[in-house]
Amino acid sequence: MNQDTADIRHDWTRKQVQTLFEQPFMDLLYQAHTVHRAHFDASQVQMSTLLSIKTGACPEDCKYCPQSGHYNTGLAREKLLAVARVVEHAKAARDNGAARFCMGAAWKHPSDKDFPYVLDMVRQVRALGLETCMTLGALSDEQASALAEAGLDYYNHNLDTSPEYYGEIITTRTYQDRLDTLGRVRDAGMKVCSGGIVGMGESAGDRYGLLQQLANMPSHPDSVPINNLVKVKGTPLDNVDDLDPFDFVRTIAVARIMMPASYVRLSAGREAMNEQVQALCFFAGANSIFYGEKLLTTPLPEESADLALLARLGLRPERRHEQQPTSEAATVKQALSTARSDDPRFYAAV
Ligand code: SAM
Ligand code: DTB
Ligand code: SF4
Numbered sequence: 589m590n591q592d593t594a595d596i597r598h599d600w601t602r603k604q605v606q607t608l609f610e611q612p613f614m615d616l617l618y619q620a621h622t623v624h625r626a627h628f629d630a631s632q633v634q635m636s637t638l639l640s641i642k643t644g645a646c647p648e649d650c651k652y653c654p655q656s657g658h659y660n661t662g663l664a665r666e667k668l669l670a671v672a673r674v675v676e677h678a679k680a681a682r683d684n685g686a687a688r689f690c691m692g693a694a695w696k697h698p699s700d701k702d703f704p705y706v707l708d709m710v711r712q713v714r715a716l717g718l719e720t721c722m723t724l725g726a727l728s729d730e731q732a733s734a735l736a737e738a739g740l741d742y743y744n745h746n747l748d749t750s751p752e753y754y755g756e757i758i759t760t761r762t763y764q765d766r767l768d769t770l771g772r773v774r775d776a777g778m779k780v781c782s783g784g785i786v787g788m789g790e791s792a793g794d795r796y797g798l799l800q801q802l803a804n805m806p807s808h809p810d811s812v813p814i815n816n817l818v819k820v821k822g823t824p825l826d827n828v829d830d831l832d833p834f835d836f837v838r839t840i841a842v843a844r845i846m847m848p849a850s851y852v853r854l855s856a857g858r859e860a861m862n863e864q865v866q867a868l869c870f871f872a873g874a875n876s877i878f879y880g881e882k883l884l885t886t887p888l889p890e891e892s893a894d895l896a897l898l899a900r901l902g903l904r905p906e907r908r909h910e911q912q913p914t915s916e917a918a919t920v921k922q923a924l925s926t927a928r929s930d931d932p933r934f935y936a937a938v
Contacts (some may be wrong), residue, residue: 594782600803600846604859606841608842612833617872623848624873632906633870633898634851636688636721637681637880641709642702644885646694648725648795650748650761654820654885655694661822663885668693671708678713681880684891689713690721690744692884695933696761703734710738719908721781726761726769732776732794741933742811744781745774750797753790767805774807776789783813783855786839787831795839803846811876812843812850816857818886837872844873851876859887863897 608616624630644665645657646926654661678689691709692813698706706724714720722735723744735743748754751763760822768867773780782805802809816836843852854874858866889897898904 589937597808598645598803598805598846599875600800602793602796602800605612605800605842605846606793608845609792609796609838613838616838616841617868618688620844620873621871622874623845627849628875630875631903632875633852633903634688634906635686635879636690636719636876637684637686637854638690638692638878639669639674639677639681640666640694641674641691641706642666642693642695644694647696648758650758651824652788652817652820654818654823659822659824661820668705668879671705671712674709675712675716678716682716682718684880685895685905686718686879687906688719688721688742689743690878691717691725692723692744693725695725697728699726703731707734709736710735710740714739714741723781726765727772729772729775732769732772732778734865736776736778737857740778742779742781744811744813745769746783746785746813747798747801748784748814749788750794751801752797753788753794757788762792770805770809779810780805780807781811781813782809782851783811783815783843783853784819785815785856786836787828787857788819788825789828792835795835799839799843799846802843808847809851810850811853812847812857813838813853813876814843814874815855815859818856818860818883820886833861835897836861837865837868840869840874841872856883856886859889859932866897867901870901875906 641715644655644663646653647654648656649658650656654663674691681689710720710722719741720739720746721742722740745766747766749757755765770780770782782802786795802812816831817828818827840852840854853872853876854866854869855878858877879890879891879894880888
């Protein structure tokens with residue numbers, strides 16, 4: 589066991605995060621890979637397929653997002669899909685090898701009118717034997733409980749960036765609003781998926797700040813998506829400078845070290861990334877990807893190219909986890925959030 593991860597949860601200072609980032613690249617990757625192997629089978633990659641269940645015309649003004657109604661990106665808007673259509677997509681994703689099906693809606697929050705259909709989607713997709721994930725914007729306590737009750741495994745809600753840079757990117761909801769929704773998801777016993785976006789013109793310090801916020805939450809998110817900005821014409825971030833790919837890899841590596849038992853997802857941006865950089869991300873501790881025809885509205889690499897890359901690297905798709913009742917998942921999560929890695933409960937839980 590790597591002594592740097594002896595505490596599964598640790599209150600990180602910004603300076604400590606900076607120190608991790610600023611190590612020589614090879615030292616950082618060596619450390620991250622060592623942590624990765626102590627917690628996961630390094631030959632497995634979790635594969636999730638995304639579907640946009642409601643597209644465009646979003647009232648929020650997130651500057652990166654092609655679906656915001658504030659910008660003209662030429663995206664065709666779509667109302668909430670019928671439950672049967674969502675189930676067809678989910679079956680196709682399962683038959684294509686995905687273990688988890690993630691449904692995303694361009695909403696500030698789900699409306700009372702739409703919410704019952706969303707619950708039905710969770711039940712029916714889960715009945716196909718897939719893990720379920722949703723990202724629907726902010727949730728009330730009642731909505732979080734109802735989603736957990738319907739059997740939703742994961743809820744995705746990203747912090748996106750550091751608290752300091754956040755106001756440059758979004759003005760229609762606050763950082764605290766996001767932390768509050770994440771608290772409701774956690775309290776309802778669902779698994780938390782929360783990460784952010786890099787390559788938005790933020791400083792290195794903002795990348796430290798994002799990871800510091802994620803790792804200092806009351807328990808680590810179960811899944812941490814690290815998105816590289818997909819630049820979409822018509823959004824205010826369309827022309828921002830590219831992030832150095834090595835800084836992207838460093839972000840993955842530091843996320844792995846700080847949240848050793850969480851899945852770290854090499855998320856948006858893979859289409860613009862070469863295979864060598866993706867391989868470095870896997871070495872640095874990324875063990876989850878989006879796989880399928882597209883993300884929500886922008887393309888992914890061809891499925892056959894992804895499978896071929898995994899095969900060339902000797903990696904394989906992770907089989908779906910046995911589903912745990914939500915109450916059991918909550919108990920495991922509670923054990924994980926307090927257990928030390930030298931505590932047998934830790935090994936029992938991960
Ligand atoms: N509307 C909901 C919300 O914002 O919580 C759910 C859907 S939203 C599209 C999900 C996440 O996708 C965002 O939080 C953001 O991190 C990511 N995202 C959106 N546009 C992106 C882009 N152009 N590049 C990278 N990530 C993006
Ligand atoms: C996440 O962190 N990234 C995914 C998922 N969670 C919902 C979404 C990426 C969206 C990229 C832009 C698009 O395709 O619209
Ligand atoms: Fe709306 Fe989500 Fe896009 Fe923000 S990221 S504009 S909330 S769909």
